[in-house]
């Protein structure tokens with residue numbers, strides 16, 4: 275089948291519609307404005323839980339959580355112990371058919387780039403570029419070693435949480451050497467040896483096995499340095515860059531950011547596509563090392579350059595694949611907004627209890643840099659794509675500043691639904707005594723009644739007893755108050771089948787679901803702890819969050835609600851939709867515009883108002 279029309283979906287994970295709309299109104303995001311002017315701007319309601327794997331699956335399938343089987347960041351397999359969970363990003367976990375599967379059956383090529391459920395590839399006509407979309411800083415499909423920070427002992431990086439993940443750099447004379455390679459058993463397997471020599475005037479000479487590869491100053495990248503070795507039973511060619519952070523010969527101070535070690539020509543399946551794309555577009559990068567900024571291993575400009583290069587690579591790949599290589603559709607996902615908001619929302623939003631006005635300007639400049647990279651990504655595709663291409667730029671959820679982290683399993687333990695046994699471990703955590711436990715929150719936002727005949731150590735009888743426990747617990751949760759404010763913690767608590775308006779009610783969706791009030795997060799703390807505390811001020815690196823609240827929730831500059839901007843054939847021009855779409859409506863609407871068939875389990879609606887009459 276020959277197909278002139280193309281579909282490009284640029285997923286901008288975690289982008290907040292209100293923030294993007296403000297940027298457009300100020301005139302700061304010309305390409306977003308151009309796209310919205312040629313098409314539709316809308317808010318998008320994620321399906322619960324408003325997290326990454328499920329919502330990108332609702333986009334690629336048009337199906338709801340009860341059909342995709344993904345309503346959580348991790349999955350509980352019904353009948354498995356409540357101590358187990360399953361990675362929600364693997365292809366086999368998505369129970370609904372994706373758009374690239376149906377297009378493949380019609381003889382059309384599709385590509386996914388770092389897109390959830392894109393791995394393994396779904397057939398001869400699907401190209402899986404990058405990883406499975408999980409937002410790790412060590413993508414097992416494309417990365418051999420994560421980024422590192424190397425410091426002489428007379429320097430101390432920011433390291434705000436005391437992770438001590440930076441590594442020592444020892445100067446012998448003016449020179450320090452360090453090995454590069456994957457970590458095996460906590461130690462680096464040395465694939466190659468690099469050295470950095472303080473050359474005066476803030477210059478650093480970087481050598482690989484004695485050969486000079488670059489002379490750079492702080493704030494400059496070395497060219498890509500190749501190195502190869504054996505990894506997971508095969509020979510692998512990789513590449514990385516180094517960026518000095520501090521280079522002071524007089525003080526004998528040297529700090530280096532060593533970027534992630536990326537597979538050079540094996541980041542895609544089929545592998546031969548990797549080489550072709552690398553030749554055309556340069557090195558493929560996947561992890562976004564936000565922790566390097568947090569830990570003081572990289573300067574903001576360096577991080578923004580990494581983020582921007584990745585955005586542009588994805589955009590150029592989408593254009594190249596659709597215009598030159600005969601692909602009908604590309605689904606890409608870029609994780610920059612999500613990464614930044616998780617770690618730094620408190621720096622840019624006065625609604626956060628940890629906000630400090632004196633830090634705002636510095637971090638807002640970084641935030642605006644990410645928005646500029648997102649805008650450049652849109653511009654790159656708008657400029658390069660063909661005339662019959664439908665471009666969809668969207669997020670899967672927004673984020674909001676966190677105020678409190680909830681310990682829901684402590685709440686259940688304090689009210690006698692969950693029993694513990696033994697002494698606390700080194701981190702103050704207690705083991706659950708399943709023989710006396712009636713309910714548990716697992717993995718994060720689902721509450722399960724420990725039911726006889728369904729769960730391995732179930733004690734609650736199905737039927738009347740199960741319903742009585744559910745009813746009691748729903749009431750207890752509805753009455754849960756924040757002792758500091760006296761206000762209710764939960765917006766909604768309901769039997770899972772009452773979640774049908776949100777697409778909840780499938781066997782993997784839990785027995786009770788809930789939405790917290792904005793500012794409360796469930797995602798950091800499912801442990802049962804000896805201190806039995808039920809909530810704490812938000813602490814640790816995750817000071818922006820999503821996934822626990824109503825899809826319509828807003829707080830400060832943030833929202834749980836996601837974003838959509840799209841334009842192309844049959845799409846209505848210059849239309850700002852007054853009401854949000856549901857995220858499962860996006861694919862049916864886009865495919866209807868293209869005149870393409872819908873995947874078999876697609877059940878979202880077609881928003882006819884977004885199309886030309």
Ligand SMILES: [Zn+2]
Nearest residue numbers: 287288326670
């Ligand atoms: Zn996400």
